[in-house]
Amino acid sequence: MPLTHLLALAVLQGLTEFLPISSSAHLILLPRLLDWPDQGLAFDVAVHLGTLSAVVIYFRGELWRMGRDWLASLAGRGTTSEARLAWAVLLATVPVGLAGLLFKGWIEHALRTPLVIAAATLGFGLLLGLSDWAGRRQRDEYTLGWRGVLAVGLAQALALIPGTSRSGVTMTAGLALGLTREAAARFSFLLSIPVIVLAGGLEVRDLATAGVAVDWATLWLGALVSGASALACIHIFLRLIARLSMWPFVFYRLVLGLALLVIYSS
Template sequence: MDWLQIVLLSIVQGLTEFLPISSSAHLILVPVLTDWPDQGLAFDVALHLGSLIAVVLYFRRELAAMTASWGRSVAGRGTDEDARLAWWVILATIPVGLVGLAFKDAIEVVMRSPLVLAGGLIGFGLLLGYADWRHRGTRSEYRMHWRDALGIGLAQALALIPGTSRSGITMTAALLLGLSREASARFSFLLSIPVIVLAGGLETLELLEASTPVAWADLAMGTLLSGISAYLCIHFFLVFIRRIGMQPFVVYRLILGVALIWLFG
């Protein structure tokens, strides 16, 4: 891989992993538009590792409090809001884990066409726009109930449909359930941690079985750039989400979906 491919793919992954615009659509478009060879599974693992490091670092204080409180709740020493939030993240992860294991091969083989991506971008983009337009919620992620977590988790399972966007569909569900924009985004970002760990773990197992040569310098650069861009994306998204809302991302999704139909239809 040349340096330009490494830089562009790393930044695209870091930004689109957390913005509600579908990382799968962008990572498929980049090699099509540039005529670059496939970056390979090892580089995909490195990019996901960078995104994971970024979100863990950004929410390190919240994660430390959630982990400590969750441990106390498991030991029967009471449950506070941090422990409940940790339980809600676990509960919301179960549906996507089960669906992913059951239908992983079918999704990868059958549903990764550009037109499926376009349909996901447009359809779920309009749903995100509706959820944001009717937004009335003020609850924080610490005021969620188990039903909210389960509903968001079931919605997250839809992200296995290419073009949906994991962050987009979880924010949509959270908005519809009455969470504030900031709380919807924060819970979505917290949910990304176990999802990235699960997906990265599966990719790592496939990589170990393949026993292909590894370009360690490329992987290190990809991890670093993906992590930096993901960290900045999380920070500025949370800073500006109250003012800008979701509509700019909805417009972008519609334009990208139409572009895919035009290119591949």
């Protein structure tokens, strides 16, 4: 893979994994628009592991407290707010895990098309804008009850459709449930950890059975670049989102979706 392709795809993955604009859509579209060869499954695994390392590093303190208190709750030593948040992350992961196991093959063969991406980009972009406009923005992620957590989890399962955006649809659900923008973003980022682990596990399995040669230097560089760009993205996004709002991302999605409709429906 040329170095320019590697850097562009790795940076794109790192930025779009956590912004509400769909990383899968951009990784599908960029090679198609520029007539690049497919980057391959091994590279996808590497850049996903890079973004996983970024979110773990950024939330390392909170993850330590969540893990410690979750284990304490299993031992019957009471349930703290951090333990409840850990349980919430696990519960919200169940729907997307089941949907991925049941529909992964069909989605990859039937829905990875520019017109599907365009429709999802437009439709879920409008829902993001509506939730940001109408949401009360008075709660944090610790106040979600199990019904709210399950609602976010069911919304997350929709992110298997290319163009939806996992972070976008979970933030949309969080805002609709009354979370602040910062709380919706933090919960979305925490939810990404088990989802990336599960998706990465499936991709590693597919890679192991494919029996293809692996360029380890390319994979390590791709993981490093995607991790660095993802870490910067998380930090900047959480600092700016309170006053930035979701509307720049809504407008971007609308422009991108309309452009794709024009390009691929003609």
